[in-house]
């Protein structure tokens with residue numbers, strides 16, 4: 060066996076605040092490279108949904124961490140399935156977004172999810188997106204990106220996305236929610252939202268999805284010499 064085949068699969072870590080485009084970009088980059096894709100936020104959203112359904116207090120870190128053990132999650136045609144039912148739309152509601160950010164402050168919940176996230180790292184490679192991919196979950200990622208955009212632009216993007224799904228929301232409400240989540244995600248003690256010191260920071264406010272995807276792929280090719 061050669062040394063190269065013993066090396067862990069490459070990881071591209073993409074972090075950033077709410078609605079910065081991480082999800083779409085990570086998915087596109089994974090498709091382009093034929094890599095696996097991890098949407099780590101969906102794990103926090105799944106626990107949030109389950110907590111809401113079971114009436115568990117969002118400040119009860121130990122009980123919430125216990126929920127991670129029996130989370131039977133699968134993906135069918137890109138839709139998240141929890142215990143065999145399609146929860147893709149339920150996960151994107153603003154109630155679940157806000158609850159996800161509240162449960163994500165608990166160190167117990169975060170550490171209960173670490174191995175589950177690392178298990179997504181398989182050949183030929185992984186594109187992982189979230190808040191702490193480059194800082195905590197995959198600190199040895201070969202490429203780390205931190206995507207930003209103005210809060211107004213992010214609220215407009217999320218509005219377009221939710222309206223297209225038939226979910227009724229206002230831009231003002233989304234802007235308020237995004238600012239609240241940004242503040243909570245950045246100031247929490249456990250794995251706060253922050254760019255890793257070695258991350259490439261990309262302001263996407265005036266860039267299209269295609270432009271950001273091309274920029275990420277160019278950085279990756281530059282790092283790896285891949286074509």
Ligand code: CDP
Pocket residue numbers: 076077078079082099100101103104156159160161163188189190191192240244
């Ligand atoms: O798509 P959006 O950025 O709005 O949210 P998301 O990535 O699905 O994440 C939902 C919430 O989960 C965030 O507000 C964070 O509080 C939390 N999260 C986290 O703490 N760490 C991660 N790696 C991913 C998400």
